[in-house]
Structures are given as structure tokens and as C-alpha cells.
Amino acid sequence: KGLEGKGLEGKGLEGKDRMKRKDGNVMNVIRDRLDALRKLMKERGMDAYMIPTADFHESEYVGEHFKCREYMTGFTGSAGTALITMDEACLWVDGRYYVQAAAQLKDSTVTMMKMGQEGVPSLGAYLEGKMPEGGCLGFDGRVVNAAEGLALEEMLRERGARISYGEDLAGMIWQERPELSAEPAWVLDERYAGKSALDKIADVREAMEKVHASVHVLTSLDDIAWLLNIRGNDILYNPVVLSYALVTMDQLYLFVNSSVLEGKAYPYLEDEKGISVREYLERTGVTVMPYDGVYDMVEGLKNEKVLLEKCRINYAVYRLIDGSNKVIDRMNPTASMKAVKNDVEIENEKRAHIKDGVAMTKFIYWLKKNTGRIPMDEISVSDYLGKLRMDQEGCIGLSFATISAYGAHGAMCHYSATPESSIPLEPRGLYLIDSGGQYYEGTTDITRTIAMGPVTDEEKEHFTLVLMSMLRLGDVKFLHGCRGLSLDYAAREPLWRRGLNYEHGTGHGVSYLSSVHERPNGIRFKMVPERQDNAVMEAGMITSDEPGVYIEGSHGIRTENLVLCVEDEKNEYGQFLRFEYLTYVPIDLEVIDREIMSERDVELLNRYHEQVYEKISSYLDEDERVWLAEATRAV
Secondary structure (H helix, E strand, O other), X not given: OOOOOOOOOOOOOOOOOOOOOOOOOXXXXXXHHHHHHHHHHHHHOOOEEEEOOOOOOOOOOOOHHHOHHHHHHOOOOXXXXXXXXXXXXXXXXXXXXXXXXXXXXXXOOEEEEEOOOOOOOOHHHHHHHHOOOOOEEEOOOOOOEHHHHHHHHHHHHOOOOEEEOOOOHHHHHXXXXXXXXXXXXXEOOHHHXXXXXXXXXXXXXXXXXXXXXXXXXXXXXXHHHHHHOEEOOOEOOEOOOOEEEEEEOOOEEEEEOXXXXXXXXXXXXXXXXXXXXXXXXXXXXXXXXXXOHHHHHHHOOOOOEEEEOOOOOEHHHHHOOOOOOEEEEOOOHHHHHHHOOOHHHHHHHHHHHHHHHHHHHHHHHHHHHHOOOOOOEHHHHHHHHHHHHHOOOOEEEEOOOOEEEEHHHHHOOOOOOOOOOOOEOOOOOEEEEEEOEEEOOEEOOEEEEEEOOOOOHHHHHHHHHHHHHHHHHHOOEEEOOOEHHHHHHHHHHHHHOOOOOOOOOOEEEOOOOOOOOEEEEEEOOOOOHHHOOOOEOOOOOEEEEOOEEEEOOOXXXXXXXXXXXXXXXEEOOEEEEEEEEOOOOOOOHHHXXXXXXXXXXXXXXXXXXXHHHHHHHHHOOHHHHHHHHHHOOOO
């Protein structure tokens, strides 16, 4: 059956919120929530219930309304899938979160499943072994993508089992659940976007024609924001607008909460054009529809050739598509279009990174100057960097939750300091900070690891190897046709030679004033098909370069720059490409072991630091400039 009423409204539990416990024991609260969920499952004949980390749009990060997995398990990481049966609760996480999940799930009755590790079944394999003949798997069909839903459907069918996707059971338990976000939308002017929405829509229709599609259903928020040159604030750190879009050859429907469209289109411009967002959309040929109206419109499609991406559209929408339609399952054409930045975007990104480099350089100077002199902890120094960023003209916020990690906390790749976990910074050891900003001129992402005082020989060795890895990847030259899979070895070789590795990709694509993680470009040594980040590298793509070393219980090191892919020479062998740094921030020379660096490594470091001083020094005061000259001195 389809969605009941299309809205899946769920009533909460009667009376007092039974999730609140006077003893404040979080793990007791988690156990109570799981018990309440199992009661609802039993009433509905469900043998298992799946809770992914997703919203209705397959966004990487989700708004507060959608954090059901966190609510049910206590794990706060940005990725992971929970599966609850009548006698077990499991949470699948990747290598970024092993340490964090182990700590947060302790005593909760939720078992961590380390994805990709030997002996650990995938969620599908686990289900296959646990699901009884004729059993039932439940999930909210709006937060599971169609590709995953169909795969589960096929696997369960072989066991005579079924799927129930019409109810949000976690939402029924969640008392005082935050409402869906409805922040004001605004329009990104062409002086920043570089291309009009009308031209982008025309490009999408041309792509539709090439695959003989008559309708394109688009539900991913970053794609919609890019296509229409609109931005918002419905997801923390991601300036997007909760919406769906449906494109035909002569119509474009935007399904959105209409209240977010009443504000000024260009509130940030001095020469403000005086129209509302709604008026802008009307002039662009967009028909505004109610947010939930997409379900009725999709259900009403008949005899159409529907272009969509199964792994980016939710299962509930997909299941409403009538059998008379032909589905064309391909990557949304907007994904590859927006990954290749136009000339205006590239020039703006360079400006954004200078601003960001100034903020980061001032921060490192302040940190070095005040270590051991004033109280510092992981949250207070992170807040200070946030202030320095917001002081930069055109900065509208952060691009992700800052990772501010001292000492052993640095070994947790995606550690997030809380008032309970934040520790003081001492005048010794290493401090890692991974952060970024959202500017009208683009999106930034940078990691630096900084010596707070004396460091060990092992820390020096690891720091230097990571630096060598980052610089070597940044200096590659390659023929067009290469993918990140081909380039990853340039970064990992110094680490692999010493039996070291890191569990995350070496690089990810970065959007323009949107998601800090963008497909289809990426750099990693093994294929992860669901990440869709192994496209051919094209001039204009922006990718991170971020190797690391993480020693649990001791230290973590990551050094990250963003790089722009640009054309190099073209000859009888084809078009060569190379990377050009966007990020210009000093790297801590106090932690370098010169003895393990080759002459080429030293040359690359000195050349980079020469550029840092040239690009950043004029924006600093005299004391900061003197310090930067020393911090970027030739090795």
C-alpha cells in the first residue's frame, strides 16, 4: 500500500513523556525508547525496524526534525544506520566513527557494527539471517532511498517477507519533536552564481532530451538550490531550502513551504533589486506548489518517461510512480554540472579562500601566542575561530560542525566537542582543527594540526608523513580520464611504506555555497559505489586533499587543503591536468622531521609557504605579519 494520507502524521505516546528519567541516566532513557519502539513494532507485526540517518531528500546532514537515529540510539555522528529487532539493536557505522560510537553506545544495549570489517555482516546480510519466513521489515519510506528500498524488497521477497514503509514509528515515540524547518529562502545573484537559473534549467532539459525523458523528478536539496540559484537555512551548515522539484519540457514545479518565499530575494546586496523570492521564481518560470504536493503529482504521472536517481529519491515517492511510466535511472544531470565550477565561481572561490586563510592564520597566531597563558579548551578555541571567520566580509556561517580535538580526541576522525567532553588545551602535544566557512564567494574546508608545545618523536614522524602525503597529491600531473582511484596512491604511498593507513577517503568534492561534500569527484583507493565519488577529474572541479594518521588513545593528525583541477599542457598524448591550491594557511614547522623528507618534499613545502606569505601577509597586522614570515620560513 502507498502512504496513508501521504503525510505520515504520527501521534505521540499518550500522557507523560515516558522517555524522561529523573535519574538522568541516558542509557536507561535509550533502553526505554527501544522498548517503546518494540511495543509499536509488535502491534504492527514488524520483526525489524530500520532507522537511517536521512531526511526526505537523502541529504548527508539533516535538520533537527530528522534526527530519529540519534534519538533512538544516543549516537550523534552524522552517518550510521540503526536496525532494531525484538531482541537486538545494532548500529552500522564506518571507520570515521568507530571510536565515537564505541563510547556513545556503551551500556545502551545497542551493538556497534563496524562496516567493512572482516567478520561484520552488512545490514542486508544481517537481516537475511534474522528475518523469519513471512516476516516484516518496517521503515519510514520517506527517509530510505529507492535503491536501498528496492534491494531490501528483493532480498526479503526471497524469504517470503515484506516491507511496511508507511509509518514513522520513531516519530510516534519522539515527544517534543522539533518541527520541520521553514527558514526564509533567498536568491544567489549571478555575480556569485555565474550563470542564470534559466540557463541552468535549459541545460537540464537538454540533458533530459539526450536520454529521451519527458519528466525529471529531483529531490536532492543541493541540486535544487544550484539549479534555481536559491539558498536557505533549513539544514545547519548547508544553505538549502526543504523542497522537491519536478521538471518537464515546458514546466518546472517547486514543492516548498510557500511561507519561506515571501522575503526579499537579495537581502544581502546594497543595490537590492526589490523583489521577493516568489516573484523571482515566477519570473524564472517556476510554479510553486505545497511541499507535500509532490506525492500527489508523482502519483498522477501516466505514460511518461521519468528521469530520476534511485539512490537520491526516497522510496515513498518512487513507490507512487504508476506502472505505465518508464523509469530512467541515472545520476541527476545537475550533479556533474554543478561539480564543474564556471569562471565566475572559480574566481569567487579564490577570494573566499583568501578570506578564510586570513581567519585561520590569525587563529593559529593567537593560539601559539596564548598557549599556556590563558585558559583554553576545545570549545572556547573553536568559538574564537568561528568569530574570526564571521569577521570576514561575506561569511554567512560555518560549512560544517568544527572538529576541535586536542590530544587523544584527535584520533576520532569526526569528533565533536560537547560541554561534557571538551578538555583543556595544555602546552604540550597536538591540537587538530577541521573547519570551514560558507561565504557568498563559496565554501571552504581546511584542517591543520598544531603543536601546543613539546611533541613526541612518533608525533613528529606521523605529522611529517601526513604533510608529505598532502603535498605530493597536490603536486600530481595527470592525463584527462584519470579518476580519484588513480590518484590516491600519490597520497598514501609514504604512509603505506611504513605500514600506516587512514580509514577515510583522501579527498571529496566541495560545492559552491552548498554542501561541503559534493559528488561525483573524490579521491580514495578503493571503490565505494554508494558514495558515487569516482568520476573522471575535470578542470573546474574542487576537491579536498586530506590524508591523516590516527592513533587511538594517543593522537590524531590531518592536514587538509582544497585543490582546484586546472588544465596543464596538451600534446599528442592528450590533455594533461594538475591541481592548484585554493587553501593558503601555514603548516606548523615545529612538528616536522626534516630527516624523513625528500628534497622534493622540502621544495614543495617551501614553495607552498612562499605562496601563503605572498597571499595572506598583506591582510595581517604588523605582529601577525612578522610571525607569519617566521612560520613560513624556508626549511
